[in-house]
Amino acid sequence: MEILAGLLLLLLLTRAFGEGAERLGQPAAVGELLAGIVIAAVLALGLDGAFLRDWLGESEALGFIAEIGMFFLALSAGVEMRPEEITSRAGRAFAVALGGALLPLLLGFLLAWSVLPEGEQKLAQAALVGVAMSITAIPVTSRVFAELGLLHGTVGRMVISAALFDDIIGLFLLALLIGLGRDGEAASLTGLGLIGLKVVVFFAITVGLGYHVYPRLRRHLHAMQIASLEFSILMSVALAYGLLAMALGMHWILGAFLAGLFFEPRRVGAKAYNEMRLLVGGLTEGFLAPLFFVHIGLQVDLTAISAVPGFIAALLAVAFLGKLLGAGVPARMLGLGMRDSAAVGVGMSARGAVELVVLNVALAGGILSVESQGQHAVVDNLFSALVIVAVVTTLLTPVLLRVLLRGPQLGDAKR
C-alpha cells in the first residue's frame, strides 16, 4: 500500500512540475528534476513523520523503478535518434560535435583536476566532470528550433546532428570511465588501451549486427499481435546488447541505447517503428522518466550552492564557454555567420537526460557519493553541483537561443 501511495504522490507532483515547465517553454525533464529538488528541500526542513519522507527512507521501490527508467531512457533516446540523420551530413556535423565534446571535456577535466583533492578517485571524478560537460541534450534544443521553425535549417540540422554525436561520444566516454572507476590500474596506458579496445569491439559487434538483426528477425517472424511481438524483439535485443556491454566491461545502458538506435523506420518498417516509438516513448515519458528525474532530484542537496559557489560558477562557465567555443568555432570555420555559429554553440549547451544517466551510473559505481564524507567540500557536493549545472544550462539554453535567433526586437510576442 505504501508503494502505491508513494508512487502515486510522486507521479502526481512530478508530472505537475513537468507540465508547469512545459507551459513555461522548458522541457518536462527540468520540471521533474526540480520537483525532486524541491521535495528534498521541503523534507529537509524537518517534516519528521511525513509519509513521503518515511517511505522514501525505507522503500527500495523508487530506486528499482529509477533503474528500469534508466534502461528505458537509453532505449527511448536510441529509438528517437536516426543514424541516417547523422550520416547524411556527417562530415560538417562531426567536426562541430567533436569540438563541442572535446573542449568542454578538457576544460571540465582540468577544472576538476585543479580543485579535487589527491586520492584514488581523483582521476575518475575529474574524468566524470569532463564527460558530464561534454554532453548535449537533444530534446531541449530540437524543441526550441522546432518552435522557431528553424529545425530543418542549416543551423538546426547541424546542431541536432552534432548533439547526437555528442551523446554517443558521451556514452563512449562513460564506458571508459567505468573502466577507470572499477579498476585502479586501468589508469595506466595499457589499461586505457585495453578498455578502448573493448569499446571498439563492442561498437563493431553492435553496429555490425545492428544493420542486420532487426530486418532478419522480422523476416522470420510473423505474428498476429504485431505490437507485442515487436516489443519482445526490441526488449530481447536491448537485453542482449546490454549483456554484451557488461561482458566487455561497459554499462548496460550503452547496449540499450544502441538497440534503440538501430530500431529505425527503414529497417523495421514505418508502422512498427511508430508503434514502438509510441510504446517506449509513452512508457518512458509518462511514467518511468519522471520517476527517474525525481529520484535524481531528491538526492540533490541545495546547500551545495552556498558550500561551493565558486566551483559551481566555474562549472557553469565551462559548460557554456566550452560549447560556445568548442562547437561555435568549427561552425564558423565551416562558413556559418557569426550569429549562426553562436547559435550552434549556445544550442548545444543544454545538458539533459544523458548527463543524469551518467551521474546515476557514477553514483552506483562509487565514483560519486551523495553521503557527505566530510573530506572535501567539492567532493562532498560534486553530485549536487553537477545536477545543478544540468538544470541551469537546460533552463538557460532555450532563453538564450530564442533571444539570439529571433532577435531581441521581436521579444516574446510569438509565445
Place this chain on the structure above:
Amino acid sequence: MEILAGLLLLLLLTRAFGEGAERLGQPAAVGELLAGIVIAAVLALGLDGAFLRDWLGESEALGFIAEIGMFFLALSAGVEMRPEEITSRAGRAFAVALGGALLPLLLGFLLAWSVLPEGEQKLAQAALVGVAMSITAIPVTSRVFAELGLLHGTVGRMVISAALFDDIIGLFLLALLIGLGRDGEAASLTGLGLIGLKVVVFFAITVGLGYHVYPRLRRHLHAMQIASLEFSILMSVALAYGLLAMALGMHWILGAFLAGLFFEPRRVGAKAYNEMRLLVGGLTEGFLAPLFFVHIGLQVDLTAISAVPGFIAALLAVAFLGKLLGAGVPARMLGLGMRDSAAVGVGMSARGAVELVVLNVALAGGILSVESQGQHAVVDNLFSALVIVAVVTTLLTPVLLRVLLRGPQLGDAKR
C-alpha cells in the same frame, strides 16, 4: 548482469513457447505457462549449478516483475473490455453469466470442502477453489469465435458478454476471499456482510467516478505529447483506484482493472484509447505477461498429477460441467438451440489470466502455498492442481468449440 541474462533467457524461452502455442491455435498465455512448467520440470531433474536455476533461486527480480505484470494484466484486461458491450445486451448475458459463475463456484466449493482437511484455512481454500472455477478466459474464447466468424453472432456476443461479467464477478469474489483469508473472524455473517458492504462502496465510488474522471481530466489538460500524458493519467487513476481498493480491504488489482475498464473510446476519444491500448497491451503481452505466466508456471509441481489424480479429475469435471450446465441451461431457457447452448457452455470453460492472478494473490496472501507442508496431499498440491486445470481447460476449449460449431464433418480442413 545476472538479472539481464536471466530475464533475456526467460523472455526468449517463454516467447518461443508462446509463439508455438499461437501457431497451434492456442493462446500465447498457455504456451508461456507451459514454458514455466517445462523449465521447472527440467530444472527439477537436478541440474545443479545451472545458471538459470541459481538465478531463479536467488534473484527477486522475476517476482518483482511478475508483480508489476499482474498490475498491467489487470489494467490491460480492463482497457480491452468495453462496459458498453455488457450493457447493450445486459439482461440475457447476465443470466448466463450468473449461472456460469455460480454453479462452478458452488460445485468447486463443495468439492474442495469435501476433500480438504479441517483447519483455519479450510473455508478460504474451498472458497478459492470455487472462485477459480467461476472464472472464464475471454481472450481464448473470443479468438475462437473470431476465427470461425461467429464473434458477432448471437452465441458469440452472449459468450463474450457473459465471460466479461464472470471476470468481474470473479474479481468481486476475490475481494471477499482476501477478507476471509486475512481475517479469520470474517467467516461470521457480520464479517461477510461488512466485507460485502466495502465491496459495494468500492464499486459505487469507482463506477461513479469512472463515468466522469477521464473526460474531466482530459478537458482540463492539454499536452504536446499526448501519449505520455495519457499514460500518466491512466497510471495515476490505476494507482489511486488500487489504493482505494486496499483501503477498503480489497486487492489493488481490482482498482487497476476498473481504471482500465472506464478508459474506453467514447470517454477518452478513439485516438487516446487506441494509443493506450497499444502501449499497455504491447508492454503487457510483449514483456510483462510472459514473465508473469512463466513465474506462475515455474512454481507448478507436475508430481501433483500422480499425487492427487482423482482430485484433479474431479476439478476438471467441475470446471467443464459447471460451465456447460451453469451457462448452457440459462442459454437454452433464453431460447437458444441445443447446439448453440452447448457452445455457450463450452465457450465459457477456458480459464485464463484472471484465474492465475487470483491464484497468485492467494499465494501471496498465504491461502495457498507452493512449499509442501507435508500435511495433506490435496493441500500440498492445491496450487499446482488449479494451474493444471487452468491449462487443460484453456487447451481443450478451442478444440471442443471448433468441433461443436463447425461440425465434425468439416474436420480441420479450414485451418
